[in-house]
């Protein structure tokens with residue numbers, strides 16, 4: 001025969017049901033969301049850090065560990081002081097090779113430890129790019145700029161213009177006219193005097 005639950009036991013059951021129905025975002029446990037480098041990635045040159053991002057904040061017990069191909073721990077990290085949803089590890093200068101990150105985290109709702117691993121490869125850093133050489137633009141620009149652009153005709157502004165200033169020319173011309181007239185008058189006067197003297201002498 002089934003025993004009917006007492007009335008006293010029903011009250012805590014209702015209270016528990018109400019607790020679970022209430023929204024409880026703070027109690028969600030953190031899940032690994034992404035990482036940098038991503039799992040399986042090949043990175044050219046040593047990355048400066050390894051970062052793992054979670055969907056929720058994690059506790060300070062959480063750890064991030066980086067191991068080389070031989071299993072030697074080459075770096076450890078913890079919760080990012082500026083972002084509680086991240087684990088951050090400052091890497092030493094990693095030589096080319098395979099690496100494995102081991103993640104252990106505890107959620108603020110009491111979940112944990114949860115664990116995950118991911119691997120990435122460090123490839124040799126690309127050779128430093130040579131400094132860019134100046135492009136030979138001189139050859140392209142020198143030819144057109146050397147072409148003469150002026151015609152052989154002399155510029156009108158350079159032609160010597162006759163000076164409109166009369167200057168002393170008019171005075172000289174007047175003198176040139178007056179002097180012959182005076183000379184002619186003197187000559188005619190002398191000739192007249194001579195003719196008069198001959199007439200009087202002949203009379």
Ligand SMILES: [Cu+2]
Pocket residue numbers: 027028029030107109110111
């Ligand atoms: Cu949880």
